[in-house]
Amino acid sequence: MxxxxxxxxxxxxxxxxxxxxxxxxxxxxxxxLDSAASAQKPRVVIDAMVHAMEHQYANVHRGLHWMSERTTEAYEAVRDATAELLNAPDRSHIIITYSSTAAINLVAQSYGRGILKPGQAVVISEMEHHANLVPWQMLRDAHGIELRIAPITDAGELDMAGFEALLVDGKVGLVSITHMSNVLGTYTPAERIVQLAHQYGAKAMLDGSQSVVHRRIDVQALDVDFFAFTGHKLYGPTGIGILYAKRELQDAMPPLFGGGDMIRSVSFERSTWNDAPYKFEAGTPAILEGIGLKAAIDYVQAVxxxxxxxxxxxxxxxxxxxxxxxxxxxxxxxxxxxxxxxxxxxxxxxxxxxxxxxxxxxxxxxxxxxxxxxxxxxxxxxxxxxxxxxxxxxxxxxxxxxxxxxxxxxxxx
Amino acid sequence: MFDDLRDLYQDAIMQRGRAPRHGTRLAAYDAEARGDNPMCGDRVHVFVRHEGDVVAELGFEARGCAISIASADLMAEAVAGQSHARIAEIAEAVERAVRTGVLDDPALEGLRPLAAVHAAKSRLKCATLPWGALKSALEGSVRS
Incomplete structure (x- = not known):
């Protein structure tokens, strides 16, 4: 029970x-008292992963046999569960990655290099985890993007006036801010952050690694463009993370990794990409972890x-x-x-x-x-x-x- | 009352950690080096004065936990009057002691409290931080 x-x-x-x-x-x-680093796992997650290994496991997406079809179905169910968890318009907005870090790096490298132009700026805040700082420094150094740091107040809240001041010159292409500080526990005013970003012509990303565990997230109500979280803090396994990305942005973004699963057709001369979100998911995915995360999401949703x-x-x-x-x-x-x-x-x-x-x-x-x-x-x-x-x-x-x-x-x- | 905490945080560690006897920059020194542990922000700056081929005196400035400061303070006493070759042996004995819990050099009784760090694997680097800085200082000095 x-x-x-x-x-x-x-x-x-x-x-x-x-x-x-x-x-x-x-x-x-x-x-x-260390769940913010990584949470413990409920029996249903453990059982789902063990059950897959014992009874229902093969590679996904390409097998024509019974085991592959069943495993694909079990694995892909995490995309639907995540879409429901975040209230995404549909499953195609959900890109499955390996961690929050991988999700943020995907945006930095694909959206950052593919869509942002040198001379544009990215805004983060003073209370980011290194995972939402270092990828932007790398983008800055490789692609000529300016990195702007929004101040926080002494109380540990985002300084909204200071944040807005960074946006007014219209050079900012993307804002990427934590939704909940992993140090201070502060929730940032996500709705207002996204609103201001859009008002000044920037896209908005939220690092939801901490927040998704504690609060109901509604990406449509927030109108956020990208939302990243990881499985292992949400009572699921390590090795799997999620990037919610608006479908029209995904369509414009170039793939980051090349390989199997992300292609439509391949010849020595050229390859064509699979549709989003699959064009961002090269290689055999974290199959067991996807099955585990699905069970974890079902668990928290039921509670x-x-x-x-x-x-x-x-x-x-x-x-x-x-x-x-x-x-x-x-x-x-x-x-x-x-x-x-x-x-x-x-x-x-x-x-x-x-x-x-x-x-x-x-x-x-x-x-x-x-x-x-x-x-x-x-x-x-x-x-x-x-x-x-x-x-x-x-x-x-x-x-x-x-x-x-x-x-x-x-x-x- | 604190018996369950005393295995690691013995009196020697607590007293040395709180009020180190050698926690100052030497007025005159001929070798120095810094060490830091980026994981926790601990920092130590070691100052050494030689007399001939031996280390005559060691002082340090540190910001860190009780274990790293106590280790630096005990180190200052253990290496005074010793040659570089002997100091290298002492540092190796400390490294073995924090890893195994056994201090196998009877001449180093004063360093025995550091062997208790063996019980807290995540803290080994705190104990070895000043020893790494001392090694850098001695390598940077002209004597070897």
Whole structure:
């Protein structure tokens, strides 16, 4: 029995769906507060992947035999599930990649080199993950694109006036902004970002790696042009990511990788491309991972984003109040709209020492710069510890974190 | 109360990490090098003064965790009065100690707290960071 189909939100039932949560770490119950790095997997995801390997596996798209047809159907179902998850107009808007990073690089290299012209600009923000920074630096250096950095406020929110100021000269061809900071937990005002980008003639991309886990996404309501996310943070497997891209943009964009599956016909003289989205999907795809991600999407959809969002909002509020009450513990960022990702520092203790001491008490957090070095510099920090919550996180786990931090404070004083 | 935390964060590590005895730039030095760990932003700058062929004195400036600073501080004492060849042996013994948990050179008793880092695999680089900087400093100096 799993949590699907049960009325209300019962975290104990959810937890029972995740086998790893029964594991002990150093003889204690695992308190896993590192879901923003990678989330744990529910039984339905594990079973779907094992079932495929045991009963229904062959290469996809080209086989003329029963196994290939059935596997193709199971794999392609992730495209439909994703279209529904994001409220895309139809499945052809969904490009399957290998990660968020691969999705962003696809836009940088295909849209960036194929459509943007040297002299045009791309806007990102000060609170991007390296995955939404480095691809644009590479594009800048290879293709003569200007890279502009939208400022954030001291509260850790996007500075909308500063953002708009970067757009007014009309040189910006594309805006690519995180939808939720992996360090601060800040949600950015996606609708307004897209609106402003369009107003000044730019396309808009959102890095939804964090946000898609916690909130219902509606790409049509946002009118966003590109939306990237990854499977493994959404309780699915690693090795698979998604790029939502408006179909008319896909049609204009050149393919990035050449190979099998992305072609219509090939001769030594020339090749013609398959239709979008397949022209962006060269080579045998992540078949098992697609099947796993489909199961993960079905799982979160069945639990429901209203319930997920409410649960995580309660956890975040509880954590903010517990952590803020500990003298010497400082939560980084004061964004109005924030989700279940909290970075903090402990006075007198380095983030890595804090993380190790938490680990000694069975509590898994991340520490370091969180793949966002420029943001750390902007905040005047070298590193922070970060606790992040998932669908299975409990209030008791937040309390355990707060209690452990009190101990660590004592240890260092 | 903190017994479960003490295996790694022994008193020696905590005290040295908080108040290192050698955590200053030497007034006079003839070799120096920086080391950093981009994963966590830890930085150490090592200063060495030689007398003849041996390291007479080592000081450092560091920003980092308790383990990296304690390691630098214990290093300063372990290498004072030693030749480059002996320091290379000591550094190798430290490397083995943090990897295996066993300090196999009885002459290096003062470095024993570092062997406990073995229990936290993700922290090995914190302990070895100052030793890498010292190696660079000695390679950059004219003596060898």
């Amino acid at each position: 799993n949590a699907i189909g049960k009325p209300g939100f019962d975290v104990a039932r959810i937890r029972a769906d995740f086998p790893i949560l029964a594991e002990k770490v150093r003889g204690r119950d695992l308190v896993f 429901g984003f209203d319930a997920i969002a409410a649960h995580e909002r309660a956890l975040t509020e509880h954590a903010l109040s517990k952590l803020s009450a500990i003298e010497g513990v400082r939560v980084i960022g004061r964004a109005q709209d924030r989700g279940g990702v909290l970075s903090f520092t402990v006075e007198g203790a380095h983030a890595h020492d804090v993380a190790t001491l938490l680990d000694r008490q069975g509590i898994a957090v991340r520490a370091g710069h969180h793949c966002a070095e420029p943001l750390m510099r902007r905040l005047g920090l070298d590193s922070t510890s970060r606790a992040s919550f998932g669908i299975y996180t409990t209030m008791a786990e937040v309390d355990a974190l707060a209690d452990a931090l009190v101990r660590i404070k004592g240890f260092f004083s």
